[in-house]
Amino acid sequence: xxxxxLGLIGFGNIGTGVVKLLRDNADILEKRLGTxxxxxxxxxxxxxxxxxxxVEPQLLSTDADAILNDPEIDIxxxxxxxxxxxxxxxxxxxxxxxxxxxxxxALLATYGNDLFQLAAKKQRNICFEASVGGTIxxxxxxxEGLVAxxxxxxxxxxxxxSNYILTKMTTDREDFETVxxxxxxxxxxxxxxxxxVEGVDAAHKLALVLTLAYGRRVPLDDLYREGISGISQQDxxxxxxxxxxxxxxxxxxxHDELIEARIHPTMVPFHHLLANxxxxxxxxxxxxxxxxxxxxxxxxxxxxxxxxxxxxxxxxISRDILKGVSWRVxxxxxxxxxxxxxxxxPVENIxxxxxxxxxxxxxxxxxxxxxxxxxxxNISIATVIQKGRKKGxxxxxxxxxxxxxxxxVRRALEQIDRLDIVQGQTVLIRIEDDRLP
Amino acid sequence: xxxxxLGLIGFGNIGTGVVKLLRDNADILEKRLGTxxxxxxxxxxxxxxxxxxxVEPQLLSTDADAILNDPEIDIxxxxxxxxxxxxxxxxxxxxxxxxxxxxxxALLATYGNDLFQLAAKKQRNICFEASVGGTIxxxxxxxEGLVAxxxxxxxxxxxxxSNYILTKMTTDREDFETVxxxxxxxxxxxxxxxxxVEGVDAAHKLALVLTLAYGRRVPLDDLYREGISGISQQDxxxxxxxxxxxxxxxxxxxHDELIEARIHPTMVPFHHLLANxxxxxxxxxxxxxxxxxxxxxxxxxxxxxxxxxxxxxxxxISRDILKGVSWRVxxxxxxxxxxxxxxxxPVENIxxxxxxxxxxxxxxxxxxxxxxxxxxxNISIATVIQKGRKKGxxxxxxxxxxxxxxxxVRRALEQIDRLDIVQGQTVLIRIEDDRLP
Numbered sequence: 001x002x003x004x005x006l007g008l009i010g011f012g013n014i015g016t017g018v019v020k021l022l023r024d025n026a027d028i029l030e031k032r033l034g035t036x037x038x039x040x041x042x043x044x045x046x047x048x049x050x051x052x053x054x055v056e057p058q059l060l061s062t063d064a065d066a067i068l069n070d071p072e073i074d075i076x077x078x079x080x081x082x083x084x085x086x087x088x089x090x091x092x093x094x095x096x097x098x099x100x101x102x103x104x105x106a107l108l109a110t111y112g113n114d115l116f117q118l119a120a121k122k123q124r125n126i127c128f129e130a131s132v133g134g135t136i137x138x139x140x141x142x143x144e145g146l147v148a149x150x151x152x153x154x155x156x157x158x159x160x161x162s163n164y165i166l167t168k169m170t171t172d173r174e175d176f177e178t179v180x181x182x183x184x185x186x187x188x189x190x191x192x193x194x195x196x197v198e199g200v201d202a203a204h205k206l207a208l209v210l211t212l213a214y215g216r217r218v219p220l221d222d223l224y225r226e227g228i229s230g231i232s233q234q235d236x237x238x239x240x241x242x243x244x245x246x247x248x249x250x251x252x253x254x255h256d257e258l259i260e261a262r263i264h265p266t267m268v269p270f271h272h273l274l275a276n277x278x279x280x281x282x283x284x285x286x287x288x289x290x291x292x293x294x295x296x297x298x299x300x301x302x303x304x305x306x307x308x309x310x311x312x313x314x315x316x317i318s319r320d321i322l323k324g325v326s327w328r329v330x331x332x333x334x335x336x337x338x339x340x341x342x343x344x345x346p347v348e349n350i351x352x353x354x355x356x357x358x359x360x361x362x363x364x365x366x367x368x369x370x371x372x373x374x375x376x377x378n379i380s381i382a383t384v385i386q387k388g389r390k391k392g393x394x395x396x397x398x399x400x401x402x403x404x405x406x407x408x409v410r411r412a413l414e415q416i417d418r419l420d421i422v423q424g425q426t427v428l429i430r431i432e433d434d435r436l437p
Numbered sequence: 438x439x440x441x442x443l444g445l446i447g448f449g450n451i452g453t454g455v456v457k458l459l460r461d462n463a464d465i466l467e468k469r470l471g472t473x474x475x476x477x478x479x480x481x482x483x484x485x486x487x488x489x490x491x492v493e494p495q496l497l498s499t500d501a502d503a504i505l506n507d508p509e510i511d512i513x514x515x516x517x518x519x520x521x522x523x524x525x526x527x528x529x530x531x532x533x534x535x536x537x538x539x540x541x542x543a544l545l546a547t548y549g550n551d552l553f554q555l556a557a558k559k560q561r562n563i564c565f566e567a568s569v570g571g572t573i574x575x576x577x578x579x580x581e582g583l584v585a586x587x588x589x590x591x592x593x594x595x596x597x598x599s600n601y602i603l604t605k606m607t608t609d610r611e612d613f614e615t616v617x618x619x620x621x622x623x624x625x626x627x628x629x630x631x632x633x634v635e636g637v638d639a640a641h642k643l644a645l646v647l648t649l650a651y652g653r654r655v656p657l658d659d660l661y662r663e664g665i666s667g668i669s670q671q672d673x674x675x676x677x678x679x680x681x682x683x684x685x686x687x688x689x690x691x692h693d694e695l696i697e698a699r700i701h702p703t704m705v706p707f708h709h710l711l712a713n714x715x716x717x718x719x720x721x722x723x724x725x726x727x728x729x730x731x732x733x734x735x736x737x738x739x740x741x742x743x744x745x746x747x748x749x750x751x752x753x754i755s756r757d758i759l760k761g762v763s764w765r766v767x768x769x770x771x772x773x774x775x776x777x778x779x780x781x782x783p784v785e786n787i788x789x790x791x792x793x794x795x796x797x798x799x800x801x802x803x804x805x806x807x808x809x810x811x812x813x814x815n816i817s818i819a820t821v822i823q824k825g826r827k828k829g830x831x832x833x834x835x836x837x838x839x840x841x842x843x844x845x846v847r848r849a850l851e852q853i854d855r856l857d858i859v860q861g862q863t864v865l866i867r868i869e870d871d872r873l874p
Contacts, residue, residue, distance in 0.1 A: 021585055021727050031652060031775045032584055032767070129582075135728040137574075137582030145566075145574030147469055148458055148748035215468060273734065276713065290458050290745035291572040295734035297710065308727035311585035323762040330469070338468040 001035040004318040007067030007098075009089050010079030011044035011051065011060075014103060014130070017307030018077060020053040025311075033315055035322065041067050052303075068092045075317055077310060078102040087111055094122050099326070101313040103130035103306060109204035109220050112211070120336040123327045125320060127313035132205045133158065133282045135305035136298040137312065142212045142286070143333040149288025151213040153253040155432065158205040160280035160300040161189050161196035162228050162248040166265075167278045169236050170245060176231055188280065198227030199248060199263040206250040209284075210261055213252060215334030216342035218261075224347040226264035235357060235427060238398050239267050242355070242383065244431065245275040251432070258345040267355055267431040273297075348407035353382070353431035356401075358416065359394040359423040366421050367397065377412040379404040382436060394423040402437050438472040441755040444504030444535075446526050447516030448481035448488065448497075451540060451567070454744030455514060457490040462748075470752055472759065478504045489740075505529045512754050514747060515539040524548055531559050536763065538750040540567035540743060546641035546657050549648070557773040560764045562757060564750035569642045570595065570719045572742035573735040574749065579649045579723070580770040586725025588650040590690040592869065595642040597717035597737040598626050598633035599665050599685040603702075604715045606673050607682060613668055625717065635664030636685060636700040643687040646721075647698055650689060652771030653779035655698075661784040663701035672794060672864060675835050676704050679792070679820065681868065682712040688869075695782040704792055704868040710734075785844035790819070790868035793838075795853065796831040796860040803858050804834065814849040816841040819873060831860040839874055 006022075008015055022029070022039055030036055039059070047060040067073055068089065076093040078100060080086045086107050093100050100119070102108070108115065108128055119126040129139045133156070142151065157163050161183065168179040180197065183189035195201045203225050207218040228248050239246050244267035253260040268275040273295050277283040282300025287293055299305035320326050332339055360366045367386065374381060385398040401409075413426050443459075445452055459466070459476055467473055476496070484497040504510055505526065513530040515537060517523045523544050530537050537556070539545070545552065545565055556563040566576045570593070579588065594600050598620065605616040617634065620626035632638045640662050644655040665685050676683050681704035690697040705712040710732050714720040719737030724730055736742035757763050769776055797803045804823065811818060822835040838846075850863050 017727070025585060025587060025726070028587060029585065031771050034767075034772045135725075135731060137578050137731075140577060140582050141574050144753065145577050145749055146745065147752045148462060148466065148745045150462060150465060273710070273713070276710070288572075288745060290454075290462070290741040290748075292736050292739070292742050293734075294572060294574075295732075297730075297732035297734075299729050302729070304727040305729050308583065308585045308725060311727075312582055315584045316581065319765050323760070323765050325760040325762055328756050328760050328765075330471075334468050335471045 001322065003036045003038045004075065004321060005038050005040045005073045006075050006077060006314065007041045007043070007070065007073040008039060008077045008079065009043045009064055009067060010081065011042050011047070012079065013303050014306045014310065015042070015044070015079045016051045016053050017303035018079070018310050019055060021304065021307045021311055023053065029311070029315065033318055037314065037318065040073055041070065043067055064089055068096055073098060074321055075099045075101060075314055077314065078104060081106070083107055083110065090115055090126070091118060094118050094124050094126065097122055097124055099125045099317045101127045101310055101317065103128065103310060105131040105201070105204040105208060109207040112208070113217050116331045117336065119331055120327065125317045125326055126331050127317060128208070129313050130306045130309035132208050133284060133296070134298065134300040134302065135308045136282060136284065136296050136300070137309070138284050138296055139212065141294070141296060142209065143329060146286065146288045146291055146294065149290050151254065152287040152289055153251070154209050154213055154284060154286050155274060156209065156250045156284040157247055157274060157277050157282050158250045158300070159196055159199070159202045159248060160282055161193065163277065163282070164188050164280050165197065166228060166231070166246055166248065169231070169233060170240070173233060175233050176229060197229050199225045202248060202250045202263045206252060206261060206263055209250070210252050210259065210342060212333040214254065214259060214342065215332060215339050216259070217339060218342050222344055224262040224264070228265050231265050234396065235429060238357065238385065239355070241385065242267070242400060243270050244268060245270065246429065247274060247277070249274070249432065255345060258343055260345045260350055262347060262350065265429055267429055269433050269435065348410070350406045351403050353403060353433050353436050354401045354409055355429040355431055356399045356413070357427040358397045360397050361421045361423065362393065362395050363421055369419060369421065370397065370416055373412050373415050377408040379408055379412055400431060438759065440473045440475045441512065441758060442475050442477045442510045443512050443514060443751065444478045444480070444507065444510040445476060445514045445516065446480045446501055446504060447518065448479050448484070449516065450740050451743045451747065452479070452481070452516045453488045453490050454740035455516070455747050456492060458741065458744045458748055460490065466748070466752070470755055474751065474755065477510055478507065480504055501526055505533055510535060511758055512536045512538060512751055514751065515541060520544055520547065527552055527563070528555060531555050531561050531563065534559055534561055536562040536754045538564045538747055538754065540565065540747060542568040542638070542641040542645060546644040549645070550654050553768045554773065556768055557764065562754045562763055563768050564754060565645070566750050567743045567746035569645050570721060570733070571735065571737040571739065572745045573719060573721065573733050573737070574746070575646070575721050575733055576649060578731070578733060579646065580766060583723065583725045583728055583731065586727050588691065589724040589726060590688070591646050591650055591721060591723050592711060593643070593646065593687045593721040594684055594711060594714050594719050595639045595687045595737070596633055596636070596685060597719055598630065600714065600719070601625050601717050602634065603665060603668070603683055603685065606668070606670060607677070610670060612670050613666060634666050636662045639685060639687045639700045643689060643698060643700055646687070647689050647696065647779060649770040651691065651696055651779065652769060652776050653696070654776060655779050659781055661699040661701070665702050668702050671833065672866060675794065675822065676792070678822065679704070679837060680707050681705060682707065683866065684711060684714070686711070686869065692782060695780055697782045697787055699784060699787065702866055704866055706870050706872065785847070787843045788840050790840060790870050790873050791838045791846055792866040792868055793836045793850070794864040795834045797834050798858045798860065799830065799832050800858055806856060806858065807834065807853055810849050810852045814845040816845055816849055837868060
């Protein structure tokens with residue numbers, strides 16, 4: 001049987017894992033696939049530095065065209081990351097009728113529409129299992145495993161770095177800044193952590209999940225997004241007192257024609273599986289109309305876990321190649337001609353539970369004035385915690401609510417924050433709790 | 438584009454779900470697949486009784502040949518269950534070059550070798566996602582998602598009924614017999630519960646998981662199996678005191694050439710995801726050499742969740758049919774010519790942690806004699822609980838051990854159970870606890 005020839009562009013951390021895995025598990029890969037995978041060329045701007053996995057020098061090149069223009073290469077693995085030249089590499093590969101495997105969520109979330117259309121036109125596969133949830137087969141599960149379902153909702157912990165930070169803030173009772181610095185020293189967070197801690201990376205992943213779940217084009221900038229840099233140790237502790245852990249959740253939920261999509265810190269009840277996903281792990285809680293709850297969990301990043309996902313795509317494509325077919329499963333889960341623009345629910349219209357922390361002066365009538373404004377906006381209070389008594393000083397008043405509308409909440413907080421008895425801005429954290437009405 | 442024609446044999450609970458799902462979600466199924474799925478014929482021995490989903494009378498027949506001999510039907514969905522006539526239906530379908538979707542774990546675990554060989558010879562797909570883990574895409578995950586991995590281990594809660602019973606015994610502090618009776622009244626357990634509570638159903642599923650993970654033929658009777666009918670409320674309570682929940686685990690683990698495989702009640706530490714799988718749910722904790730931990734969770738049974746898995750197989754096969762290919766992914770995950778007999782580790786050689794509950798007379802020297810025998814057999818004690826003091830009467834002495842060998846444990850218990858100070862048979866429950874040495 002013919003061999004499958006691979007070209008790898010990007011010999012960094014994940015690329016090294018891919019080379020290692022192709023080598024270490026060559027025997028079982030062949031037993032499963034029925035033929036050999038041959039890595040013909042590795043391209044990187046730096047081919048001098050030593051890697052964990054040594055390769056023969058003639059495999060290496062700094063010229064991507066050595067892969068993109070080699071007619072023998074069947075599959076191009078793009079692990080460069082970023083927008084350019086990754087976009088050019090993938091476009092060239094598809095134009096040269098090569099299949100593509102990529103882990104590049106930023107690129108796909110931004111330029112995916114063009115790339116998927118190009119792939120469909122060229123009838124070449126573009127696979128991206130490694131781009132969301134690392135080793136977790138979340139793409140395959142939404143696109144194939146749950147293919148028979150209308151996806152009611154997907155709730156996910158899609159960024160390992162921010163989950164690591166929130167976990168450490170919870171277990172070690174440390175501030176965001178302290179934990180972030182530690183994470184940077186350990187290599188778990190980047191020097192510029194914006195993408196991870198401000199929910200940008202999670203938004204890229206949610207955009208891809210939305211596309212697969214609903215077959216829609218998703219304008220990245222329209223996704224409502226809040227990061228975790230505003231979460232204080234005080235809020236982590238109050239959350240614990242109320243029976244919640246704080247997680248950076250990416251949330252997708254269908255309401256007839258409208259789709260709710262948002263990324264923000266969320267309080268999740270202790271008993272929920274998502275509340276128990278700690279450290280660098282990622283997880284997805286999917287509800288399908290037929291499947292009911294399905295929960296997937298695993299390493300969202302890391303050299304070998306991500307390489308595992310990359311190779312799973314390589315094998316999937318290789319099976320197509322060996323049978324002489326392609327574009328067997330549409331890249332966006334739905335047939336290209338059915339893909340429409342997404343109809344996002346305005347964030348003002350979402351309904352959920354809320355946690356508020358007010359900094360109020362400890363004077364008679366404070367609670368009554370805050371509660372009065374909330375009542376006027378139809379916001380029903382579920383619990384109240386008021387602690388500490390420092391005459392004339394601000395004390396925290398914590399409230400959780402029954403299901404309320406975001407726009408009412410915003411209107412109420414605007415009024416409350418203008419009260420002379422309230423200091424600073426009220427902290428708002430949304431709660432996912434299906435036990436509350 | 439051509440339509441895909443389906444024949445359904447078995448119009449029971451799951452069959453009704455399949456018909457309902459094909460109808461309710463026809464629109465999105467077509468948007469995803471690119472063509473229509475047409476259910477051409479439904480066969481059952483009883484076509485008179487009303488179902489939740491009404492169908493036109495001309496769709497119904499009592500004669501399986503109406504499906505098996507219809508050249509237009511592409512895919513036969515077998516949901517009859519049991520050995521015969523299901524075996525004949527599937528064999529006839531494959532011989533007539535039809536693809537097969539089945540949820541029949543008992544049949545595949547018993548006669549799978551012949552059926553898979555027949556399917557390979559005829560180059561027809563035989564898909565069985567619904568046979569293990571209900572709605573959870575566990576087959577697809579092992580076979581495709583984790584294809585790049587050597588599977589180090591799979592630990593699973595594979596039987597919902599026994600998990601329901603163990604959960605109720607834990608939360609409601611009731612005896613096995615009481616909970617079983619309740620479960621039978623609620624329809625969660627069969628009148629004859631043997632298959633579920635004695636681990637037979639879990640053994641069928643473990644046999645399939647072993648085949649997919651390791652590419653081996655598995656003689657069902659060689660799998661070590663214990664059920665949950667011997668679990669007492671007392672042991673559930675002691676487990677809780679020690680920080681464990683008792684679960685019926687199916688365990689597969691690779692040790693070089695030998696594979697460990699066993700089904701038995703197991704104590705799992707509270708913090709482990711598997712310990713938190715409650716009620717009817719199933720779950721799988723897989724460790725791959727590259728992927729590290731992957732955890733999947735969902736409904737292991739039920740009309741619509743199982744139908745979701747059945748239709749996912751139907752779509753997978755339909756995609757092959759539309760591209761004019763078949764046998765794209767080998768049914769047993771490995772190429773047929775590489776499938777070998779499994780080399781099971783003798784149960785006497787397994788090493789794990791143990792929980793013992795001795796019924797000992799409360800006399801001086803009892804603990805010393807028990808501990809002495811354990812020491813002679815190289816069994817190192819981790820914890821001891823001794824409670825209650827009734828002079829001259831039996832009291833429970835509970836011990837957990839560090840990692841010990843099953844044969845040493847059996848030898849020690851045989852000696853201990855012969856002591857005049859020990860009454861009845863010592864209770865042995867194995868523990869999975871990676872925190873213990």
